[in-house]
Amino acid sequence: SDGGDGGESMEIVPGTAPGFPPFEFNDDSGELVGFDIDLLSAVVEETDYTLADWEEFEFDSLIPALQNDRIDVIAAAMTITEDRQETIAFSNPYYNADQAILVPAGGEFQPSSLDDLAGQTVGAQEGTTGAGVIESELVEPGDVQQSNFRTYGNYVLAVQDLENGNVDALVIDQPVAQTFADQRDVEIAFVYETGERYGFGLRQGESDVQSALNEGLQAVRESGQYEEIRNEWFGG
Ligand code: ARG
Known part of the structure; x- marks a missing residue:
């Protein structure tokens, strides 16, 4: 959504590719859970946007889904690469691997x-x-x-x-x-x-979403939430 219509909340549709624990996977009851799920939720919470329900895809369908506007952000332990940066944008990095x-x-x-x-x-x-x-x-x-x-x-x-x-x-x-x-x-x-460094994948040219997520990411790091979420999924 392009938002800006007077106080209405702007919804972001998140997409991921489960089967990649502990970043995103379906738990025993089939619920989508993981580090990326909690992190993006916490990050968006810090912004003027709201998060819609998660859409699940195979990994190599995520970039097409973003480009076709089926989703607005990819949270899938996606590595920031030069190749991918030719077609999509990324948030600041949030995890190294x-x-x-x-x-x-x-x-x-x-x-x-x-x-x-x-x-x-x-x-x-x-x-x-x-x-x-x-x-x-x-x-x-x-x-x-x-x-x-x-x-x-x-x-x-x-x-x-x-x-x-x-x-x-x-x-x-x-x-x-x-x-x-x-x-x-x-x-x-x-x-x-x-x-490698993971980033949230975004459409190019949507600098308002990009800055909001980067600011949200910084806020969850500073508040200690990032570390809490990390400890929850990786122990420590
Ligand atoms: N980090 C690797 C990449 O970006 C693998 C990511 C796979 N993610 C997933 N949710 N299956 O290519």
């Missing part, structure tokens, strides 16, 4: 560098920076065949395939890899440092 290589727990295969993934089957969620690492560091140099690169609609399906032995390793954001390692029969083999 690297990639991790996830393998079956206690298995034979214990890679310690990307070189060790040569000749294996590797997987990632479609459209993610993890998939980008596989593409540029393993498939392009010819260490992994294109046909041995598995892409998934979400990481829950990918982790199932890993547990079932249908894929040898996954490339996935480290905090999420850690969460799956805590809950499932998988473990982190090593961390691949990418120095």
Whole structure:
């Protein structure tokens, strides 16, 4: 909504891609919960906007949904990248992450560098920076065949395939890899440092929403709410 019509509250429709714990996932009762859900709610609370109900998509449908005005903001642990900045805008960063290589727990295969993934089957969620690492560091140099690169609609399906032995390793954001390692029969083999920063995705040219979210983000950091939400989802 473009707002500005005299005191009426301006609604922002948030979109996310669940199956990425603890940032966004469906809990046992199916409810959408997580760090991003709480953080964006707290941030918007600090602004003149209100938050509408969440819309759920597969990760690689979020940018099209934003551009088609089905949603107004993406809160999906989305890394701020130059590629994405060609089509959308981002808030200031709110979380830092690297990639991790996830393998079956206690298995034979214990890679310690990307070189060790040569000749294996590797997987990632479609459209993610993890998939980008596989593409540029393993498939392009010819260490992994294109046909041995598995892409998934979400990481829950990918982790199932890993547990079932249908894929040898996954490339996935480290905090999420850690969460799956805590809950499932998988473990982190090593961390691949990418120095990524997550931001809320926004349409380009909507600088009023962008400044409001940036100010809201700063307010929740200063009030201690950011840390509370972080502790709730990551312990500490
Ligand atoms: N940070 C990675 C990226 O931006 C992965 C994000 C996946 N998020 C999700 N909600 N499934 O590509």
